[in-house]
Amino acid sequence: MSETLFSITFLPAAPFWLLMILAPKWRVTERAVASPLIVVPPALIYLVLLVPDFTTVLPLVSRPELAPLAEYxxxxxGTAIAWAHFIAFDLFVGRWMYRQSRELDIHPLLMAPILVVTIMVAPVGLLLFLPVRALRTRKEEPAPAV
Structure with a gap:
């Protein structure tokens, strides 16, 4: 079961990534990505994988130690559970970044590579996005009254 679920975990997330990267201004994209429920399919796969191993996972995450966690x-x-976790949270972060970029009018050609990096290595994508967001947010602030 782990191998099958591992293999299909990215499938329900892929269309949303494609929409955010390739058609960011399309109304369908904005409507689809408006809901945080887009992360439910990979999160449910995570839950299905977690439940049978819960008594093994709980001690590993409540008192983490490198060697036992690495072994699991x-x-x-363990790999399938971690993969489902990555996919669900990467999509959640990517969704947030996409929505922020639309709200702040960050150009899609700047966002596309950042979102691609986020699919591959989400923390790096987030680190690339945060300064872009900060610069854009700073530009949006009204000038102080004189």
Whole structure:
């Protein structure tokens, strides 16, 4: 079961990534990505994978130690759970970044590579986006009254 769920975890997330990157101004994209529920399919896969291993995972995350956690993540079940976690949270972060970029009118040609990086290595994508967001937010602030 772990291998099958691992293989399909990205499939429900992929259309949203494609829309955000390739058609960011399309009304369908904006409507689809408006809902945080887009992360539910990979989150449900995570839950399905977690439940049978919950008694193994709980001690690993409540008192994390490198060696036991590394050992568990090296198993098919551990890798599949971690992958579902990555996909769900990467999509959640990517969705937030996309919506912020639309709100702040950040050009899609700037956002596309940042979103691609976010799919691959989300924390790096987030680190690329935050200064862009900060610069754009600063430009949006009204000038102080004289």
């Amino acid at each position: 993540l090296g198993t098919p079940a």
